[in-house]
Amino acid sequence: MLKVAHIIVEEEFYISQDPSQAAGILRIFFQDCFVQGCDASLLLERPEGSERSATSDLNSLRATSVRIINEIKASLEVACPGVVSCADTLALAARDSIFMVGGPWIPILTGRKDSIVAASNQTVMASVPVATLGFSELKRLFASKGLSVKDLVALSGAHTIGQTHCGLAVSQLTPTMSRDLSPAFGANLSQICLAYHPAARKSHLTVHLDSLTPDSFDNAYFKNVLKKQAIFHSDAALLDDNEGLSYVRSFALSQAQFFKQFHLSFLKMSQIGVLTNVEGEVRMSCGLAN
Ligand code: HEM
Known part of the structure; x- marks a missing residue:
């Protein structure tokens, strides 16, 4: 005690x-x-x-x-x-x-x-796992740790808090803006993370992973993913699979469902x-x- x-x-x-x-x-x-x-x-x-x-x-x-x-x-x-x-x-x-x-x-x-x-x-x-991974690579890596697709999606919900360095986000912004990002979200991210000249990338700067409630552990991450307002390719990739998509939708609709599954998945992890x-x-x- x-x-x-x-x-x-x-x-x-x-x-x-x-x-x-x-x-x-x-x-x-x-x-x-x-x-x-x-x-x-x-x-x-x-x-x-x-x-x-x-x-x-x-x-x-x-x-x-x-x-x-x-x-x-x-x-x-x-x-x-x-x-x-x-x-x-x-x-x-x-x-x-x-x-x-x-x-x-x-x-x-x-x-x-x-x-x-x-x-x-x-x-x-x-x-x-690195931020550029696609769904099948994420699924394989999590499976190698004994974690299911449900665990992968629930645990990714941890991106409802914290931040990333711009240096890890720029691959989503240049040479062209990734289709993972909504145009408005991508433009805003570019304004923070890219200087006027691409050679002057502000890689040391950080941005919130969830811009609305960055210090609150809630289900906002899943709403962000659905709105194309999550930064990494690995976040957007959860929508590339029917099973992944169905969990993202269900956790976006119900914080209680997310918390229940996060609890189980965190225990496994x-x-x-x-x-x-x-x-x-x-x-x-x-x-x-x-
Ligand atoms: C699914 C694969 C995942 C990938 C590719 C990934 C990748 C990343 C990257 C690139 C960052 C930003 C790092 C930085 O710039 O400082 C980050 C931040 C973060 N990740 Fe993940 N992550 C994944 C899953 C997870 C999981 C399973 C958890 C926890 C259960 C997690 C918790 C976090 C947290 C809390 C932050 C913010 C850290 C901070 O503010 O210092 N991530 N992640």
Whole structure:
């Protein structure tokens, strides 16, 4: 109980200061689970750079959110040394983040152990979905993690919070505007992300993934996808399949349906490739194996 209270109080402080950190923490958890399982391997520092630097999409993970996880873990080590793994710290922090910005409360299991090694860059690149993927590639990648099309669509709903760097959005804008975007939405995005001359792309700038309610975990993402107001090709691609389309429609119509399915899908995701007992360790510091 003490452990959980520590995590919640400290995290509440950070998220009340900057609600967008909820998105940063959730995305780190998703990427960690997809690379070699929910084992906090993404937090390990390697001489050649962490898993986070293996792809340009991952390189955009928020350093500030990684710091928050490390600080929560450091407090846990003071309160009860060697008990709560970094993998559980991250999973609980992601679960709490969702709730703190208005999403469903998801009771998750604990007992994850931490990996001793990080994945190779090759494994990272094969495991992490990038924004240019089409429906069949997304379906295949999620299936390889034991996740269905329903899970893919529900979990993509996490793009109802947070932001993207313009650098990851420009492929939708140049050389020609993608048909994934409505003309008005695309024009607005171009105004923010492209300078007057295309050579001066403002790749360091960020834009909200859901421009109307960026810090609120709601079902706006699905309405955005249907209106062609979601930024990535991987978002629009959910409409390219009848099953995907039917889930997008149903979650756009009912936030309750979305929350119910997100709950189930998040639980599944939080158990991907989990290490238990002697399969892993409880790291003292999330960046370093013991
Ligand atoms: C379906 C495949 C997915 C792709 C291709 C994808 C790709 C991306 C990209 C490119 C960004 C912007 C990164 C940046 O510029 O900083 C992003 C942001 C984000 N993604 Fe995804 N994502 C996917 C699924 C998911 C899932 C399953 C979750 C969580 C359950 C998730 C949670 C987030 C969040 C919360 C953000 C905002 C991060 C922030 O504001 O720091 N994504 N995603």
